[in-house]
Amino acid sequence: MKKMSDLGRSLKIVLKTTKSKALSRFVPLRHIANEVRVVMLFAINYFNQGVPGFSLYRKLNLPNWYHDFSIVGIKTRTFREGGYDLSQKIKEPILFNYIENASGIVKARNGEKKTPSSLVDLFCADAYYSIYALHNDLVELAVGVDSEEGSGEGFVRGGVLDQADTISKICTLQGKLSLNKSDVMEYRGVFDICLCIGGLYHISDPLSLLRRISAQTRHVLVIQTIIPSHVNEETPFFVTPAPHWTWGSRFNKKYLIDALTGMGWTISAVDVKPMLVNSNEWDKLSLSLLCVKNPDKTVTEFP
Missing domain, CATH: 3.40.50.150 (Vaccinia Virus protein VP39)
Structure with missing residues (x-):
């Protein structure tokens, strides 16, 4: 049940972001496509357990990334300690x-x-x-x-x-x-x-x-x-x-x-x-x- 609730929250958050970005002509369509893929891959990982112990959504939101991949339409949380x-x-x-x-x-x-x-x-x-x-x-x-x-x-x-x-x-x-x-x-x-x-x-x-x-x-x-x-x-x-x-x-x-x-x-x-x-x-x-x-x-x- 917890995985399903995680999936629901992920769908809601990502689709809301995608909808708002789709209204802007400045966002490349391939970025929106990548955001949709995040949702699809999360669902696949849920059903196939492709990422044991982690949902894809949680993985992208761990604050240990070198870079924010928003340049390709994927928001990731960077490691901020030390700037x-x-x-x-x-x-x-x-x-x-x-x-x-x-x-x-x-x-x-x-x-x-x-x-x-x-x-x-x-x-x-x-x-x-x-x-x-x-x-x-x-x-x-x-x-x-x-x-x-x-x-x-x-x-x-x-x-x-x-x-x-x-x-x-x-x-x-x-x-x-x-x-x-x-x-x-x-x-x-x-x-x-x-x-x-x-x-x-x-x-x-x-x-x-x-x-x-x-x-x-x-x-x-x-x-x-x-x-x-x-x-x-x-x-x-x-x-x-x-x-x-x-x-x-x-x-x-x-x-x-x-x-x-x-x-x-x-x-x-x-x-x-x-x-x-x-x-x-x-x-x-x-x-x-x-x-x-x-x-x-x-x-x-x-x-």
């Missing part, structure tokens, strides 16, 4: 724009090639940006890679690939999005676009990962990372572990751009934004880069 939700909102507009530009570059370079456009999303967490790209037809295939290890982030990191899988199913992206629980330093495959969002400062040797990315990415690299606000930008700066952690690293913008240029990338766009929720000077700025592969650089799977 995670605000941090994501600072980065999103820039990164959405970069991914859209990356898609345009790939389409222009691929021309009449029949090979599906592809993307690898390193440190993908809930695969928010992969799902955004697929949902908006910016790429045809995507692979998300995440180790799901805490790296000091607490319970918010656990189970992120399961969350990504849930959203993928609601958006009917099966066959387009693959999710791999593995170390980003060991991913395999050659891709048109690489997303490296929010990860480089978590590892002690970011240049090793960038060499792998450079070898295995055909056209475009999108990077977002934390950089310190108080370090001089006239000369490259790098330190590991991060001064206020026992792991990770910190580097300045010049260090990263110099390294990428040396690996065959042209820096097409640079954005630096203050991370208003971060009080520590080592975490104060968000750096986003749109990098385009120089055409003369060869691409091959890293050994």
Whole structure:
């Protein structure tokens, strides 16, 4: 009986939201379709017990999501402690724009090639940006890679690939999005676009990962990372572990751009934004880069 009452409440809430959104011409129909799928999948899970111990509705409303998936018509509750939700909102507009530009570059370079456009999303967490790209037809295939290890982030990191899988199913992206629980330093495959969002400062040797990315990415690299606000930008700066952690690293913008240029990338766009929720000077700025592969650089799977 309790499950049935949960189902009734879910239907009432989601359908009420869908009805109000349908009246607005600014809401894409595919978003409304995803909301309807939430209700349908909840009903299926009720009858088939597809999500043991959880209703789909409860799962979407647990306050442990990295992102709010309203961009695809699915409301999820973000982990707010420490300003995670605000941090994501600072980065999103820039990164959405970069991914859209990356898609345009790939389409222009691929021309009449029949090979599906592809993307690898390193440190993908809930695969928010992969799902955004697929949902908006910016790429045809995507692979998300995440180790799901805490790296000091607490319970918010656990189970992120399961969350990504849930959203993928609601958006009917099966066959387009693959999710791999593995170390980003060991991913395999050659891709048109690489997303490296929010990860480089978590590892002690970011240049090793960038060499792998450079070898295995055909056209475009999108990077977002934390950089310190108080370090001089006239000369490259790098330190590991991060001064206020026992792991990770910190580097300045010049260090990263110099390294990428040396690996065959042209820096097409640079954005630096203050991370208003971060009080520590080592975490104060968000750096986003749109990098385009120089055409003369060869691409091959890293050994």
